[in-house]
Amino acid sequence: MRKILIQTVPLLCVASLLFAAAACSGLDALDVVGKEAVSSFGAMLDAAADGVAPDEANGGWSLTAPDGAARFIWSEDYSKSPLHDVMLELDAQPFIDAGLDTGKLPEGVIFYGHMLMAGRKLGDDELAYSGDPTPLASFEQLAGKYRAAVGYHAALGHYNIDLGGGNMFEWAKDMAANDKDIVFVLDPQPFMDAGTDVSAVEGWAFAKVSVDVDGKPAEVDKLLKPFDLK
Numbered sequence: 415m416r417k418i419l420i421q422t423v424p425l426l427c428v429a430s431l432l433f434a435a436a437a438c439s440g441l442d443a444l445d446v447v448g449k450e451a452v453s454s455f456g457a458m459l460d461a462a463a464d465g466v467a468p469d470e471a472n473g474g475w476s477l478t479a480p481d482g483a484a485r486f487i488w489s490e491d492y493s494k495s496p497l498h499d500v501m502l503e504l505d506a507q508p509f510i511d512a513g514l515d516t517g518k519l520p521e522g523v524i525f526y527g528h529m530l531m532a533g534r535k536l537g538d539d540e541l542a543y544s545g546d547p548t549p550l551a552s553f554e555q556l557a558g559k560y561r562a563a564v565g566y567h568a569a570l571g572h573y574n575i576d577l578g579g580g581n582m583f584e585w586a587k588d589m590a591a592n593d594k595d596i597v598f599v600l601d602p603q604p605f606m607d608a609g610t611d612v613s614a615v616e617g618w619a620f621a622k623v624s625v626d627v628d629g630k631p632a633e634v635d636k637l638l639k640p641f642d643l644k
Contacts, residue, residue, distance in 0.1 A: 447564070447565075447573070451557055451566070451573040452554050452557050454585060454586070454587050455550065455557075455573070455585060457589065458596060459477070461595060461644055462477055462595075462596065465477055465478040465480065466478075466549055471496075472487050472489070472495065472496060472497070472498070472501070473489055473490055473494045474487060474488050474491075474495070474499075474552060475487065475488055475490065479598065479639065481641075483504065483505040483508070483617055483639075484502060484503070485502070485503040485504075486500075486502060486575075486596075487500070487501050488556060488575070489536075490547050490552050491539075491547075492535075492536060492537050492539045492540070492541065493538050493540040493541075494540075495535065497535075498535055499534070499535050499536040499537070500534060500556070500575055500583075501532060501533020502531070502532050502581060502583065502598055503530070503531050504530040504531070504532075504598075505529065505530075506525060506530045508616040508618065509530065509605060509610055511614075511615075511616065512610050512611045512612070512614040512615045513609045513611050514605060514608055514609060514610040515609040518608035518609060519604060519605075520604050520607075522579045523604050532578075532600070533581075534577055534578035536556070536559075536563060537559070537560065539559060543555075556575070563575055566587075567584060567625070569623070569624040570586075570592075570623075571586060571588065571591070571592050572584040572585060572597065573585055573587060579604070580600075580601030580603075580634075580636075581599060581600050582597075583597075583598060583599070584596065589643065589644055590644070593642045594642065595642050595643040595644065596641050598638070598639040599637070599638055599639075600618075600638075601636065601637075602620060602635050602637045603635075605637070612637055618637045618638065619637070619638045619640070620635065621638055622634065622635055622636075623635075
């Protein structure tokens, strides 16, 4: 009995240390999706390096699409975000040319200047960093503190950030095996309700996308803006 106890206690200590380390990281040790989302996000940032920059106006970082017509923005510090913590900012002109009446947009989609914005607030956390903040470090904090906002879209092999209102930013799990490395995703319904012919928005594809709804496969309408970065 004594020998068993002597061998068991160190194992329990090791397990406790591993659990504590996982808790401190913000991601559960068994959360494969969360961890792979962070590593693949880092690979995507490397591939899109020319389009990644600080965004002082929104208190974080931005990734600009290769065509310059869309940006994904994520916060560096949720306690200082002026409006949203994660959002899409889009060139409004293609939507206006397709019939959009900007005065009929719902509250969730903001029109200002020549831009559209859709996003959401995640929280009010004051984020602390071990060194200088970086785009990847800020995303890692997001994935740790707001894990529910990060998902995996198996049909396309993409991780995603839920921006609210059916809108998302997606990136490929494996860019070498995917020709859609990043995708800006919009719910088309608010634009349709505001008079937009969503099949005629230049630079965007109106398509049905396979998703899981309550654990069952379903197809939903989306507006997609995909790019191959490599």
